[in-house]
Amino acid sequence: MDTECRLENEMIEFYQAHYMDVYRFVMCYSGNREDAEDLTQEVFIRLLRKLPSYDGRSSLRTWIFSIAKHTAIDHYRKNRFSKVFKMSFFNLLPSNAKGPCALAEMNDTKTIVHEAISKLTPAYRTVLILRGINEFSIRETAAILKWSEAKVKVVYHRARKEIESQLNESQLWKEAIPK
């Protein structure tokens, strides 16, 4: 009975300490609330399943995020297929739904930021979010991704450049930050 309570408490502690970070990560990764909620749950369910095999070799936070990374990438892989399908099939259907409202939404800054992130490759996206949004150190990021620290630096740098140029393209970034 005792261990049962302990593990339960442990799980809640984990969750409370990390849900915000995990949510941010998967939200950035997926770009929409619904997927982010599903993914957050999935991350913690996986975590619960793997808790007994956690060997303490990596720090807890690093461990949680390597699970989050796997979950996000699995999601990306699954979605890519359905996206290809939707694009090729539904684009052929005539669209009559795009009123002025929808167009305004399309130009929403948030949408553009989401889209810019979603255009990045999974590797770029992951490193950008981990370093930029979750603010992991280079060393921690390297541990999560199982990359060398040099690779983290280089790929992060490239990812930034790419997102910057995408935001520039949409005129957003220049407007927002006057030089």
Added chain:
Amino acid sequence: MNEKDELMEFIKDNHDLEPDNDFVLSTETHLTRMARSQYTKPRYIQVPALLSVLFICTASLFLLFITDSRMIHEIISGTGQTTNSLPMLYNEPYVFIYHTHTQESFQSKFTNADGKAVDETLNITLVGKRLADSLEALQIRTIHDTTDFAELLNKKGLPSPHAFLLSREKVKQTLQENEQLLVVADIHRGSVSREASTLDKNGVTYAKIELVLSEDSSRHEENLLFAQSLHRKMETAFPGFSRGIVLKKSQSISANYNQDLFPNAVLITIGGVENTLQEEYRTVDMLAEILHEYINEEFTARLTR
């Protein structure tokens, strides 16, 4: 430097990064419930859950008996597959099959110049492939690795006991990439005589199975529980197929057969050099049924929690 940080600040400002409060709370409740049941020993399982597990077990056993003769027939013809299974939950692979001694082959077919039954293509990987196919037909996604560790050894000029060190890397990598795996099986061809390795059932011959465990594995107890569960299932469904569990204490570098890497890891030998591929195939079709049953039970247990 400042400008660069502003870029990230800009992205953060224009992103919904805060989770919904309701969602946070409901997930917490959900996880607490899962945590409570995950670590609950059987005696703490609530009565309804226990009953439903019992019911499902009896039902599947019953089904198994009814379909027994049909199934044997299907195994013989090598075509049919039973179809009752739970839906695939995540569509991810649950079984990993590899062959540390990739080139183990069969005497009747492919004996080489030294009189050893090894072959580069016609070997135990065919048996593994058949097992993977049978599992897929039962809707269990399977990773079948055919890396030729024997060739790798030759290339690197290492002695043969090092094969397990080479396959170890493969297992590690696969486990890392597939966290949901439930079974890791290193499939070998055994080395006992035909008499010991063959089962004759109503005139149809099958290769016998042996489950080999290393006592040096740091996860030996878990490994043993898993192997026992498989052995019991075989004894119930197909008496005589399993030669049992063999415990090895290693003296060499092959040490723990990589069984310390995963609780449900097992080395399975199927038949011996004198068995035919056909006999091996019949047996792995049966083994697929056993693994299928094991995995479905794992799921049923999870779903009813």
